[in-house]
Amino acid sequence: MTANVVHLTESKKQIQQTARIFEEQRQAFRRNPDPSLTERRENLKRLKRLLLDNEDRLIEAVDRDFSCRSADETRIAEQMPSVQGINYALKHLAEWMKPSRRSVSMLFQPASNKVHYQPVGVVGIIVPWNYPLMLSMGPLTAALAAGNRAMIKMSEFTPHFSALIKELIEDRFPQDLVSVINGDADVAADFTTRPFDHLLFTGSTAVGRHVMRAAAENLTPVTLELGGKSPAIVSDDVPMRDATERLAFGKAVNAGQTCVAPDYVLCPADRLQTFIDEFRTRLASMYPTLRDNNDYTAIINERHYQRLNGLLEDARSKGAKIVEINPAAENLGDGGRKMAMHLVLNPTEDMRVMQEEIFGPILPVVTYASLDQALDYINDRPRPLALYYFGYEKDAQDYVTRNTHAGGMCINDTLMHVAQDDLPFGGVGESGMGHYHGKEGFLTFSHAKSVYSRQRINSGRFVYPPYNTPFHKMVYRMFIR
Incomplete structure (x- = not known):
């Protein structure tokens, strides 16, 4: 079997696996569309234990991919922010999850307004090669905090790290909750065509344009963390x-x-x-x-x-x-x-x-x-x-x-x-769109659902037809001015 045939066969297998896992995660989300605070915290703690238990292995894998990557740079720029980001989410998650009360105009009283923050569903995360630990774990932290399921496409330029993180994630998380997809550019291109409920891409502006085009076919919301000339x-x-x-x-x-x-x-x-x-x-x-x-x-x-x-x-x-x-x-x-x-x-x-x-x-x-x-x-x-x-x-x-x-x-x-x-992190214009980190990450991967609620008293009936009554005229004078 030639190298090209082997390559095509392996890519096809990865693409088929991507499709299968995506469906598994969608079905799992339908069964549990709003994980509790306890569940979300446990998932974040599990992720933190993964990072702490395997710190040396993760650093060594990144070093091998670069041929020489400073161990301290990996600790300072990747491991430490990843762990601290999880700690911050654990500390504030209960507050973030609370529905926020909003005011109700006198016109609609008595009633209440709230915004409920719900998980969006299955999130896709595309990771670049330069900081493979931080740029996979940061978005994953936000996705899990918001109660989602996540599929992570790692870069083919970091094969040692990508293989290790796949092994570690599979050991700690069920596949229908978190999954790592490895593979070449064909696998990555297929990944972007999946109808995710949100897609976060970190990479170049040129590739970001392709990602956004692919996502547009499914009307998938995107967060693009690009680059540019700072x-x-x-x-x-x-x-x-x-x-x-x-x-x-x-x-x-x-x-x-x-x-x-x-x-x-x-x-x-x-x-x-x-x-x-x-x-x-x-x-x-x-x-x-x-x-x-x-x-x-x-x-x-x-x-x-x-x-x-x-x-x-x-x-x-x-x-x-x-x-x-x-x-x-x-x-x-x-x-x-x-x-x-x-x-x-x-x-x-x-x-x-x-x-x-x-x-x-x-x-x-x-x-x-x-x-x-x-x-x-x-x-x-x-x-x-x-x-x-x-x-x-x-x-x-x-x-x-x-x-x-x-x-x-x-x-x-x-x-x-x-x-x-x-602080939120994100670009503007050609350097990207959308934000994550901290509360902004939770909000990015949540749907802010507006809920207007009435009980037995219905003051709204006073504006029902037939119109042109004295009451209608009084309402117009009070509220159209």
């Missing part, structure tokens, strides 16, 4: 050490393979050299070596490694100055997929680094003459997933906040808004 503004008076230290951390975590990583920097023209010098110093203090340093993560695969090198070559050929930051001057071109940080100076609009989301250790630096010029530069482009401003002057902070649009924002920091349990 800018960072360095003000003209912020201490450069402060700005570059936090920027270097945010850009170098996971070797820049982060959807909210700073994608380019806007720097005052007269501070450019200071920025370069300080950024180099701060980065070298965190990563004095790269090649054999387990703190510094590799690029996920050869395809993305070559893509990033192609971005650099394109910029260089079009006149950009490239500053490589390789503190120990090591030879990294030996197939290990470690890539040094590169600053791209004097980038122009025709360069791919200014057109595509970079998703790696490459940071273009654009100079500006005034803050308004910097904001115009940002606002002339698609709205980003994140925006970072560095400056301690409060009026300027407020000015930037009010005069830009982004999915989320940090002032004098990078990335950390994503880790806040009580």
Whole structure:
């Protein structure tokens, strides 16, 4: 049997399995359409125990997929937010589940209005490769808190982690409650065509468009967590050490393979050299070596490694100055997929680094003459997933906040808004739609059902026909004004 036939057969099996599990989950939801608080808490505790009992195995699997993924980065950026997100949901779930009372106009008294938050049903979650633990467990936490069943499509680029999480989920959860689907692009494409009650996709803007088209065939509501080019503004008076230290951390975590990583920097023209010098110093203090340093993560695969090198070559050929930051001057071109940080100076609009989301250790630096010029530069482009401003002057902070649009924002920091349990996370425009995390995750995977309730007294009969009575005229005078 040829490799292509084996591939097609395996994909077909996965697609058939997807269809079967989807139907099982739909039927299971019909049997239990509104799980109790106790059931939901038990499911979340089970998920938390899975993460805590298998921490080392999960970290090792991610490391194998990347060829070198910092264990501490996985703990800090994936394991810890996942566990803390579950803890936060456990603490607040009873409050979230309570029907909310709403006011009733005098016109409709006596009556009551409430909003009941019901599970939507079967939720589909599509996970990218860059943070496979956090970006599978975060949406799953929200889905289970809201009382849903969930199917998770893992990335084929993280085969070790995907196989492990499937094994662990199958060991802890019944298949008709939570299921993991693995497979290639054909399996992923089929996954998006299922009539889920909600579909959450995390990935590129280009693929997000395909996901939304497929979901539209079934009128499936979607949450799209995309990417884009997230800018960072360095003000003209912020201490450069402060700005570059936090920027270097945010850009170098996971070797820049982060959807909210700073994608380019806007720097005052007269501070450019200071920025370069300080950024180099701060980065070298965190990563004095790269090649054999387990703190510094590799690029996920050869395809993305070559893509990033192609971005650099394109910029260089079009006149950009490239500053490589390789503190120990090591030879990294030996197939290990470690890539040094590169600053791209004097980038122009025709360069791919200014057109595509970079998703790696490459940071273009654009100079500006005034803050308004910097904001115009940002606002002339698609709205980003994140925006970072560095400056301690409060009026300027407020000015930037009010005069830009982004999915989320940090002032004098990078990335950390994503880790806040009580802040919604999501994009806007080309960087996505919808939110999750914390209460917003619960609401995303819930249907807010309005319930208007009357008892024996029916004041509404006074407006029944026949019309044009004195009472009708009085009602019109009172309420149409």
